[in-house]
Amino acid sequence: MEMIYKVSVGRCIACGKCELACAFAHGSEGRPARTRINILRRGVELGTPVVCLQCHDAACVAVCPTEALVRNQRTGAVDMVRERCIQCRMCVAACPFGNMLWDPVYNCVQKCDLCGGEPRCVPFCPTGALTYVPAEEAAVRPEPLDRSVLAGDGR
Amino acid sequence: MPNLTIDGVTVEVEEGAYILQAAQKAGVHIPTLCQFDGLEPWGGCRLCVVDLWRPGWDPDWFKMVTACNHPAEDGVKVFTSTPRVLETRRVVLDLLLARCPETALIRRLAAEHGLPATTFVRNPEPTDCILCALCTRVCDHIGVSAISSVNRGVGREIAPPFHQPPPDCIGCLACAEVCPTDCIPFTSSDRQRTIWGQDFEMLRCSQCGRAHITVAQADHWAARTGVPRSYYETCDVCKRLHHAEVFARLTAGG
Numbered sequence: 001m002e003m004i005y006k007v008s009v010g011r012c013i014a015c016g017k018c019e020l021a022c023a024f025a026h027g028s029e030g031r032p033a034r035t036r037i038n039i040l041r042r043g044v045e046l047g048t049p050v051v052c053l054q055c056h057d058a059a060c061v062a063v064c065p066t067e068a069l070v071r072n073q074r075t076g077a078v079d080m081v082r083e084r085c086i087q088c089r090m091c092v093a094a095c096p097f098g099n100m101l102w103d104p105v106y107n108c109v110q111k112c113d114l115c116g117g118e119p120r121c122v123p124f125c126p127t128g129a130l131t132y133v134p135a136e137e138a139a140v141r142p143e144p145l146d147r148s149v150l151a152g153d154g155r
Numbered sequence: 156m157p158n159l160t161i162d163g164v165t166v167e168v169e170e171g172a173y174i175l176q177a178a179q180k181a182g183v184h185i186p187t188l189c190q191f192d193g194l195e196p197w198g199g200c201r202l203c204v205v206d207l208w209r210p211g212w213d214p215d216w217f218k219m220v221t222a223c224n225h226p227a228e229d230g231v232k233v234f235t236s237t238p239r240v241l242e243t244r245r246v247v248l249d250l251l252l253a254r255c256p257e258t259a260l261i262r263r264l265a266a267e268h269g270l271p272a273t274t275f276v277r278n279p280e281p282t283d284c285i286l287c288a289l290c291t292r293v294c295d296h297i298g299v300s301a302i303s304s305v306n307r308g309v310g311r312e313i314a315p316p317f318h319q320p321p322p323d324c325i326g327c328l329a330c331a332e333v334c335p336t337d338c339i340p341f342t343s344s345d346r347q348r349t350i351w352g353q354d355f356e357m358l359r360c361s362q363c364g365r366a367h368i369t370v371a372q373a374d375h376w377a378a379r380t381g382v383p384r385s386y387y388e389t390c391d392v393c394k395r396l397h398h399a400e401v402f403a404r405l406t407a408g409g
Contacts, residue, residue: 007402008406009402009403009406010406010407038395040395040396040399040400040403042403048399048400048402048403050395050398050399050402059380059382059386062380062381062382063376063380063382065193065293065296065297065327065329066191066192066193066194066293066296066333067193068193081192081193083192083193084191084192084193085193086193086293086329086332086333087332088327088328088329088332089367089368090327090368090372090376092367092391093367093368093372093373093386093387093390093391094376094382094386094387095386095391095394096386096394096398097394097395097398098389098390098391098392098393098394098395098396098397098398099391099395099398100391101391102391
């Protein structure tokens, strides 16, 4: 069954739990500033989670000179094979969404690999803004979030 | 799928795999210098030599092959640390140590093989280049081929044509990045990048002005892959911000 990583921007409250989960899941020693998912904070409790879209015809895969970016047939994600990466950063330049993240500490690109088919950020998202659902459910429009229960006024 | 034995460990590997991959699967370490997973095996450094025995051969008859580019055939037995294999590796490292007496990588590998110093005549002009050809191979692989090996024997070296700034080079630094001994010099700043004596203009982000790749890189990859040149004209940070703003707008209210 094909699974889709679904981001419902309207449900995000910018709490940052996904960033923390990602930081710990990927051995980045809990550095939330260097995670593969980032929230653009637009206002009080308003955020846009920004994460790799795992494009079907991916620009990063096309420009990688050493086939270090490969489609994982099982998860559908584009995986980065560290042993093949030569740190040329063409993928960083080519990604039209800016989702290939250069990590100067580890000297490699960080990209979402859907945690091998079990995205760690999903169970930590308190509002269901991030879900991992069967492909047929992915197109269903998400329920709007009841923001009246939140602390901020949602502007 | 071929089934073979590496130092007594039986492994099954994918069709078309090489002995080196079978050894990795078996948990047996074979030293390499010119091997890089993202490129075709080359068999140039001769460090990964192993003894191979095929069914039907006399029990004391072996063939020495390079593990990186020898197919993992069904039924063969591979021995990675017989005395003659270790001696061959030691000679290879001894010669490399004579050529590159100051190179940390070679010194470490040589020391691991019991060679504190070379037994040959030490190169009076030490170099860090081990002639593994990873640089020329990666350059060929991306369709540029700006550098190659020139001359033969002791005079062999890696260089651009006629030792002139190579007109085909795109300044991507792939050669310098893949080099296991970091011996290809370059400079790179927001304004300009220089490698192999050639200067390159940097492509600046249309939004914030930060330079990330060279103009020649953008032209080359746009022509080679069909990824539109406009993708390169904005830096990753500005692209991410734009993408987030578009998403927020498109999903407003939902």
